[in-house]
Amino acid sequence: MSGVRAAKKEETRRAILKAAVELFGEKGFEGTSIEDLARAAGVGKGTVYGYFQDKNEIFLAFCEEEIDYAFAALAERSDSDAPLLEQLMTLFMTQFRYVTENREFGRHLVREMAFPRPVDAHKSKDLDARYLEAVGEILDRGKKRGELREGCDLFLTTVHFYSLYLVALSGFYSGYVDTAEEVEVSLRELLRQALEGLGAQSVRSEA
Numbered sequence: 001m002s003g004v005r006a007a008k009k010e011e012t013r014r015a016i017l018k019a020a021v022e023l024f025g026e027k028g029f030e031g032t033s034i035e036d037l038a039r040a041a042g043v044g045k046g047t048v049y050g051y052f053q054d055k056n057e058i059f060l061a062f063c064e065e066e067i068d069y070a071f072a073a074l075a076e077r078s079d080s081d082a083p084l085l086e087q088l089m090t091l092f093m094t095q096f097r098y099v100t101e102n103r104e105f106g107r108h109l110v111r112e113m114a115f116p117r118p119v120d121a122h123k124s125k126d127l128d129a130r131y132l133e134a135v136g137e138i139l140d141r142g143k144k145r146g147e148l149r150e151g152c153d154l155f156l157t158t159v160h161f162y163s164l165y166l167v168a169l170s171g172f173y174s175g176y177v178d179t180a181e182e183v184e185v186s187l188r189e190l191l192r193q194a195l196e197g198l199g200a201q202s203v204r205s206e207a
Contacts, residue, residue: 013051015041017065020058029055059112060123067131070094074158084142089192091135092165093184100172100180107173110166119142122131132158147195164190 019040023032034053039047052058073094078087100106135158142148148157168187171177175187 006017012041012043012047016048016051017042017058017062020055021062021102021105024059024108025102025106027058029108057123060127063127066095066098067127067134069098073135077153080141081145084138084145084147085188085191085195087138087142088161089184089188091138092161092168092187093180095165096172096183096187097173097180099169106169110169135162160194161191 016199017036020032021042023036027036034045034048034055037055037058038048052061070091074087074091078090080087096169099109132155136154139148139154139157139161143150143152143154165187168177168183168190169188172183178185
C-alpha cells in the first residue's frame with residue numbers, strides 16, 4: 001500500500017511540475033497563479049501547497065530535476081575517463097535538450113538565469129554547490145590526465161565553461177542558431193577554444 005501511495009504522490013508532483021513548465025512558458029512566472037497551476041494539474045490549490053511552498057520552490061524543483069537528469073545521462077553515456085571535451089558536451093547538450101523541450105519555458109529559464117529574482121537563497125545555493133561540485137570532479141579528473149594546466153582554479157574554470165553553455169543557449173533563443181545540431185557545433189567550438197587556452201601546455205609568445 002505504501003508503494004502505491006508513494007507512486008500516487010510522485011504522479012501528483014510531476015503533474016504540478018508539468019503544469020508549471022507549460023504555464024510559465026505561456027503566461028510567464030509572474031502571470032501564473034497557484035490557482036492556475038492547480039487547475040492545469042487537475043488538483044486542488046491546497047494540494048499544490050502540500051508539495052511546494054510557493055512558485056519559487058516549484059521553479060527550483062525543476063532546476064533540481066534538470067541537474068539530476070543531466071548527471072544521470074552523463075554517467076550513462078560517458079566514460080569517466082573520456083576526454084574532458086566529450087564529457088562537457090554530453091553534460092551541456094543534455095541540459096540544453098531538457099530545458100528546451102518546452103521552448104517557451106526554456107526562454108523563460110534563460111531570462112531567470114540572466115536576471116534572477118529573489119528566491120529561496122538557501123535552496124538555490126545548495127543546488128549551485130551541488131552542480132559546481134559535480135562539474136568540479138569532472139574537471140579534476142581532466143586536470144589529472146593533463147587536459148587542464150596544473151594551476152587552474154577549478155571553481156573559476158567551472159564558471160567559465162558554464163558561461164559558454166549559457167552563451168550557446170542564449171544564441172539559440174536569439175536566433176543566431178536554429179537547431180540543437182547547430183548549438184552542438186558552436187558549443188563544441190567554444191569549449192575547444194577554451195580548453196586550448198587552459199591546456200596543460202603553456203602557450204609562450206615568441207621573443
